[in-house]
Amino acid sequence: MHDFQPEQYGPKFAELLSIDRCRPLDEGQADRAAWDALSAMSPKTTFEPAAVADRTMAQACLSGVWLLYDYLDDSHNISQGISGPTGSFWHGIMHRREGDFSNAKYWFRNVGYHPVYEPLARVAEQLADQFDAAGVLPAGNWDAMAFVDACQQAVRRNTHAEFCRAVQQAEWELLFDHCYQQAIQ
Template identity: 40%
Template sequence: MADDVMMDLPAEVAQAVAPVLDALPMTQAMGRLVVPEAAARQVLPEAAARQVLPEDEAWQVAGGVTSPIIECVEAAVADGAIVSRPALVSGLWLYVDELDRSHVVSQGIDDATGSFWHGIMHRREGDFSNSHYWFRKVGTHPVMVDIDGYDPHQLIDDVEAASDDDHGRDFDQLVALQRREWQTLFAWCAQVES
């Protein structure tokens, strides 16, 4: 899957994000529909909101990922190919479930793409009405036609109805759609902002 993500990216962007995708492959990223710890991190100090797990379980950390992966993202967003492209920065933070960091960036992007990332972030934190609001601001976006079976408002409703405890067929399909949504939007942002 990392190869699928990389093949749609300009070389300089692919090089900058390769360590992130190697450390946290797409098949392990964004495996939860809602990251409930995001709201807790807004209230609790970061250290209290995180659990420390063995490195091989990094992608499963409640409330985010472990430090080595965060360090990979910090290096990627500081890279010259990424640093001046806030849509890519916002997307990378979403990729590793760092919703607060993504939110700070997406709030400063005053266009449909920024609203798209903003809407995804609110859906992933479980603030479904706010997610609908941001997707209404998006209206239509070129990326939407490139994602088979994609309706952002239906996805919000389906995620709200689903349970992260229920790893049935619908859950798996929603996670797969969430990953395609991220991959398609990130690749589009990398191409358009090149």
Template identity: 40%
Template structure:
């Protein structure tokens, strides 16, 4: 089975899953094996690094932090740094996550991601968020025209280490899912993949 066929089969189930903000273990051990078997032998040069970025992203959808880290730390471009930053955020190493987001700098998906998050939050009832700090930051995010990865790290850190509130958890987990889907599609496109790997909203 080709890379594209195998990838589409894997992606369907994996990207429907919303990873935890702070995973305790892999979601599905079998998925890790399947991702590991995805061969990038047919890729050359920079496209090969983006194919590896796709694999790093799939491991994160499967909440397999070590496997994702092993790949992303070897990818010396902003996309590799982005997956690396998300991995450390999910690991709970928030200062290290910010370091890798500084390596990303500006990024092609940020504008659409900001719109994804804004649209989603405007459809939610933020008054149901009882933690005042998180509610305030989410309200700011709902009106933002630019994605701020550092602000999102702070939101996740406050939720995981202080607030631990169910409503906020659901909202932040969904935004993380939107972020990872945008990044996975971009990684796939840069690897030379044609068409949409994931159905994403157009803005």
């Protein structure tokens, strides 16, 4: 499994990331108590003491944090302005969570290959064993389309919902970490 430690992302992110990151598969309920902290995020201040080297990846991190707190529209406003595979990845997650599964697949097709896919495939296989969910996702390479389908089934029929939530958490954590590491290099 992967090991996500909020404190490794600096004090501002640590505070924002030290919540239950196992989010619902649907749009969830925006955390109104977090609005002020989320609204105050910026690439300059939120990454301190690290310096931002890649503003686009910094914006991707912010999109992810908005999504973590179930502010899908705010996440969407940022991710749709990020070109390339990473922006499409966050965009696809957001549309999957809002229940627009065909639009999510459109954005995942735009991702093509992403470096997060390899570790995500390994974690998903481990989680499949843990949740007795063998066969829900194809083994081997990460298949974003199959995961959209699994989430759709979980939302509509409550089939393997806990497994899908755990994979979604790993997906979020791995993608956030990737974006953060790229942002500060």
